[in-house]
Each structure stands twice: as structure tokens, then as C-alpha cells.
Amino acid sequence: MTQAAVVAPFLGALLATLIPQIAARRLARGLLALVAALLALTVLGEVDRLAGGLIVLISVLSLLATVFSLGIVPTTEHDEIRWASTSTYFILLGAFWSSMLVAATSTTFIGLWIGISATTLATTFLVGFAGGHAALEAAWKYLIICSFGIGIALIGILLLGRAGIDAHIAPSAALSWDTLAAHGAALPPALARLALALMLLGFGTKAGLVPMHSWLPDAHSKAPAPISALLSGLLVSCALYAIVRVQLVAGATEPGFFDSVLLVLGCASVLTGGVLMLAQHDVKRLLSYSTIEHAGLIAIALGIGTPLALFAALYHVVNHAFGKAFAFLSVGIVQHERGTTTIGKLNGLWNDPGGRLFLGSLAGLMGFPPFGMFFSEVLIVVAAAAAHQWVPLGFALVGALLGFVALARLAIETESGHAVLPAAAPRLSRRAFVAAACAGAFALALFAAPFVPGAVR
Numbered sequence: 113m114t115q116a117a118v119v120a121p122f123l124g125a126l127l128a129t130l131i132p133q134i135a136a137r138r139l140a141r142g143l144l145a146l147v148a149a150l151l152a153l154t155v156l157g158e159v160d161r162l163a164g165g166l167i168v169l170i171s172v173l174s175l176l177a178t179v180f181s182l183g184i185v186p187t188t189e190h191d192e193i194r195w196a197s198t199s200t201y202f203i204l205l206g207a208f209w210s211s212m213l214v215a216a217t218s219t220t221f222i223g224l225w226i227g228i229s230a231t232t233l234a235t236t237f238l239v240g241f242a243g244g245h246a247a248l249e250a251a252w253k254y255l256i257i258c259s260f261g262i263g264i265a266l267i268g269i270l271l272l273g274r275a276g277i278d279a280h281i282a283p284s285a286a287l288s289w290d291t292l293a294a295h296g297a298a299l300p301p302a303l304a305r306l307a308l309a310l311m312l313l314g315f316g317t318k319a320g321l322v323p324m325h326s327w328l329p330d331a332h333s334k335a336p337a338p339i340s341a342l343l344s345g346l347l348v349s350c351a352l353y354a355i356v357r358v359q360l361v362a363g364a365t366e367p368g369f370f371d372s373v374l375l376v377l378g379c380a381s382v383l384t385g386g387v388l389m390l391a392q393h394d395v396k397r398l399l400s401y402s403t404i405e406h407a408g409l410i411a412i413a414l415g416i417g418t419p420l421a422l423f424a425a426l427y428h429v430v431n432h433a434f435g436k437a438f439a440f441l442s443v444g445i446v447q448h449e450r451g452t453t454t455i456g457k458l459n460g461l462w463n464d465p466g467g468r469l470f471l472g473s474l475a476g477l478m479g480f481p482p483f484g485m486f487f488s489e490v491l492i493v494v495a496a497a498a499a500h501q502w503v504p505l506g507f508a509l510v511g512a513l514l515g516f517v518a519l520a521r522l523a524i525e526t527e528s529g530h531a532v533l534p535a536a537a538p539r540l541s542r543r544a545f546v547a548a549a550c551a552g553a554f555a556l557a558l559f560a561a562p563f564v565p566g567a568v569r
Contacts, residue, residue, distance in 0.1 A: 114155045118213045120148035121174065125206030129199040138182055141202055142543075145178040148206075152213060159217060162426075166216040166353050169430060172554070173345050173437050174209040176547045177338040180441050181205065183544030184337070184448060201241060201336075207234040208342065215350050220287040221269045221311075224354055225262065228318060231347055232258045238339045239331045250330035257327040258318055265314025265354075271307035272361070275299045289357050296364020304365045311358045312373060318351035320404050321411060322380040329388075332400035333453075337444020340396060341551075344403045345437035349429050352410055356426075359414060374415030379507035381408025386514030390521075395443050395453045398522060399436065402477060405515045406432045412504045413492045420498065424491035431484040434555040435476045441548035442470035448544075458526045467526070469548050474523045476555050478516050483556055 124144030131137040149171040156164040181202065211234055215227025232255065240251030269287065276286035279298035285291040292299070317324035332340045355374075362370035385405030392398035406428070413425035445466030447453050461467025476483035489512065496505035 114158055114217050117148075117152045117155050118210055118217060120151045121145070121209035121213070122203070122206040124148050125203045128202065142179060142182055145175050148209070149175040155217065159219075162353070162356065163216050165426070165430070166349065167213065169349060169433055170209065170212045170216060170346055173342060173433060173551070174205075174212070176437065176441070176551050177342050178202075178205060180338045180341075180444065180544050180547035181336075183542065183547065184444065201238070204234050204238050204241075205339070208238065208339075212346060212350055215354070219290070221272065221289060221357070222287050224357065225266055225269055228265075228315070228350060228354060229262050231350065232262065232318075235331075235335075235339070235343065235347065239335045239343075241336060241339070242334065246330075247334040250327075250334040254327045254331040257324070261314045261317025261324060263314070264317070265311050268307045268310030268312075268314060271303060271310065275303040275307060278303070289361055292361045293364045296361060299365050301366065305369055308358060308362050308366060308370055309373065312355060312370065312377075315351050315354040315358065316377060316411075319348050319355065319411075320351075320381075320407050321377045322384045322404065322408070325381065325384070325404050328404060329397050329400040332403065332440075333394060333396040337396075337440055337447065338547075340399075340443075341437040341440035344400070344440060345433040348403060348407055349433050352407065352414075352429055355411075356414065359417075363417075371415045371417050374411050375501070375504050378408045378411030378413075378415055379504055381405065381411060382511030383408070383507055383514075386511035386518070389515055389518035392518070393455050395446075395455055395458070395522065395526075396440070398455070398518060399439055399443065399477075402515055402519070403432075403436060405511055406436075408511060409489070409492055409508055412501075412508050413495060416495055416499050416501050416504065418495055418499050420491065421495035424488055424495050428485070428488035428492060431488045431555065434551055435473065435483065435485050438548065438551040438555050439470070439473035439477055441544070441551055442466060442473045445544055445548060446470050455522060455525055459528065461526045465545065466548075469545070469552060471523055471527060472552055473555075474519050476552070478519045478523075479512070485555070 124147065128137055128140045128144055131140050152167055152171040156167060208231060211227050211230030214230060215224050218224045218227060236251050236255045239254050240248045272292065273286040276292055276299065277283055278300050279295050281291055281295055320328040332343050335343060359370060382405050385401045385408060389398050389401045389405065392401060410425045410428050413421045413428065443453060446458065446461065449464055449466050450458060452458065461470060476485055479486045479489050492508065493505065496508065
């Protein structure tokens with residue numbers, strides 16, 4: 113069943129291309145995406161809760177991105193140019209979805225690495241899908257930097273496997289994180305420390321942590337809106353999930369060293385992301401630096417390492433995934449309505465349905481209650497204070513304040529003034545509004561999760 117759930121998104125995208133009628137093909141894409149999402153939920157009993165949460169996140173957001181994509185593609189599909197064809201887009205989207213499921217359903221580091229590596233191949237073409245010099249440059253930068261990062265992660269995984277064998281773990285189980293965590297005390301300290309550091313550096317590249325972040329603003333800002341939503345909401349979450357898996361092994365071997373490196377990377381990321389958000393003139397690029405800032409917040413919480421901090425980090429991963437997906441999908445609607453994402457050319461957004469969705473997403477990203485992101489950020493602050501981690505707490509507060517100012521300024525500038533509409537806006541289906549609104553509903557409803565009161569106590 114797990115194998116069927118993993119290949120279902122990619123296989124469904126391939127099968128839909130075989131349908132000759134355009135209307136039937138579009139309907140089949142939506143139905144097969146729904147089947148793939150439901151099929152993935154059937155494997156929750158076969159994985160642990162951490163992987164199960166990621167699978168739910170992948171299934172829901174990938175389904176919403178597919179529905180949104182069905183709303184922005186033209187009613188008459190042009191498939192003469194294979195690179196820019198609609199069918200190619202949905203096949204790549206299905207491959208991206210399946211590769212994330214490979215990472216989430218794996219029980220070994222090598223399986224996790226294969227899944228994350230596969231996301232790089234699929235998303236490289238999606239980043240450059242729009243064509244043009246800027247998009248292709250962003251795709252090339254993304255491919256080179258992330259390939260280098262996952263190559264470093266692979267070296268770390270192989271070294272960790274060698275350390276497991278030296279600790280008399282069977283070769284077949286030497287890359288299983290459960291087995292490695294159980295025998296962590298027997299691993300050679302020096303080799304394990306080097307392996308864990310390389311894995312953190314490699315997966316941190318995919319997560320967009322500073323200083324390995326330079327690919328993220330270009331890739332997320334040049335990709336189509338639903339792909340940007342998945343890159344910020346899911347790809348970064350998968351990389352952070354990999355870091356959590358590495359941390360579980362590090363907790364049994366070198367917890368102090370690993371947590372210290374996480375704190376340093378987190379502080380650098382949250383401050384760098386917050387500062388650079390203030391200097392942006394494009395909405396999607398500003399949101400991309402916001403992703404770096406929130407990845408830094410999560411890394412700080414993981415580095416603190418207390419039970420409350422770990423819960424706050426995972427809770428923030430979920431909140432950020434839905435909140436940032438909501439923002440990018442809303443930007444996609446605004447881009448179709450106004451024909452631009454340049455901040456200086458966007459005015460009077462409150463007068464447009466898509467603009468109101470976008471301004472609502474900014475409220476969530478700024479941390480206003482009752483959006484779930486407010487509660488997870490408060491929990492991170494409380495966890496840092498309870499652990500007496502005052503320096504990371506200071507970086508987190510300064511970075512969050514800078515991000516708040518940048519987003520508030522964006523909201524004021526885009527809401528004020530008079531709207532300047534293009535002469536003829538591209539046709540936009542209601543599906544796009546529904547998908548964006550659903551992402552916003554999830555981002556708003558997460559604060560009501562029943563485990564929040566217990567976590568606060």
C-alpha cells in the first residue's frame with residue numbers, strides 16, 4: 113500500500129495526459145489528485161507520528177496546489193511546445209509530490225536522501241517553467257547549490273553508516289535512524305560528529321538556512337505561484353523533517369554539539385531573513401526571505417531541544433506551511449489580476465477578492481491571532497525563556513520584529529492608493545480562489561488544535 117500511495121500522484125498525472133478531450137483531462141487531473149491524497153492517508157498506520165504528520169501536510173497542500181493550478185491554466189491547453197505544455201507542468205508537479213512522499217515514508221537516511229534528491233530534479237524544471245533569463249538563471253542556481261548540499265548530506269550519511277558498522281550494527285540496519293538512535297552511545301564520537309555536521313549542512317541547504325540560503329529567494333520568486341507555495345510550504349518542511357531525524361540520532365551521540373550548531377544557523381537565518389525582507393521590491397521575493405526567517409525560528413527551537421521547544425518547532429512547521437502556501441497562492445491570484453508582483457505597482461488590493469485574500473495571508477504571517485502562527489511563535493519564545501537561552505531568544509525577537517515591520521509596510525503600501533488594472537487580465541477559474549481560501553482556512557483554524565492547551569501548560 114505504501115508503494116501505491118507514493119507513486120499515485122506521478123502515475124495519476126501521467127494517466128491524465130492520455131485523455132484526448134481537454135475538459136475531461138482537467139476533470140481527471142483533479143479527481144486523480146484527490147485519490148492520491150486520500151490514498152496517502154491510508155499509510156498513516158504504517159509510519160510513526162512524525163512521518164504521519166508530514167504525509168498529511170504533503171497530501172493536503174499538494175492537492176490544493178493541483179486544484180489551484182487547474183484554475184490558472186487556460187481553458188484551451190497548448191501542447192505544441194513540450195517544455196511549456198500544461199501536461200509537462202502537471203507531470204512535474206506529480207513527480208514533486210511523489211518524491212516528497214518517498215522522503216516521508218522512508219525509515220532510513222538513504223531513503224530520505226533519495227526522496228529529497230528527487231525533489232531537486234522535479235522542482236528544477238518547475239522553477240524555470242515560465243522561461244526567460246531570470247527564471248532559467250534561478251533554476252540553474254537552485255540545481256547547482258541544492259545538488260551540492262545533498263551531495264554533502266550523502267557523504268555524511270555514508271560516514272554515519274560507517275560509524276554504525278564500527279558500533280557492530282548490522283550493515284542492513286546501519287542507516288536506520290531508529291537503530292542508530294538506540295546504539296548512539298556506541299558510535300565512534302569523532303566520526304559521528306563529522307557525519308552529523310555534514311548531514312546538517314546538506315539538509316540545511318534544502319531548508320534555506322543561512323549561509324546556504326542564496327538559492328531560495330530566486331527559486332521561490334520565479335516559480336509559478338502554486339510551485340512557490342509548495343517550495344516554501346513543503347520542500348522546506350521536508351528538509352526540516354530530515355534535520356529532526358538527524359537530531360534524534362544526535363541526541364544519543366552528540367546532543368550538545370548538534371544543538372549548538374543549530375542555534376547558530378537559526379540565529380543567523382532569522383536575522384538575515386528579517387533584515388533582507390526590508391530591502392525587497394517584489395512581493396514573492398519578500399515572502400521568500402520570510403521563509404528563511406521562519407526556518408531560522410524553527411532551527412532555534414530545535415536547537416533549544418526541550419520538550420516544549422521541540423513541540424513548538426513542529427507546530428510552527430505546520431503553521432508556516434499553511435500560512436506561506438496561503439500567501440503564495442494569494443499572490444498568484446493578485447499576479448493574474450494585476451499582471452505584476454512589483455510592490456510599487458500594487459495599490460488598492462482591498463478592492464479585489466484576491467487582494468483581500470492576500471492581505472489576510474499577511475496578517476497570518478505577521479503573527480496576528482487567531483492564526484496558528486501566533487501561538488507557535490509564542491510557544492517558541494516561552495520555550496527559549498524557560499530554557500534561559502537569552503541570546504537565541506534575542507535574535508528570534510529581533511528577526512520576528514523586522515519581519516513584522518516588512519510585512520506591515522507591504523500591507524499598507526498595497527492596500528492604499530487606487531487600483532491600476534491591466535486592460536485585459538487572463539481568465540482565472542474559481543478553483544484558484546477556492547484553493548487559496550482553503551489554505552487560509554487551515555492556517556486560521558490551526559490555533560484550535562486540541563493539543564495547544566496542554567503544550568502551554
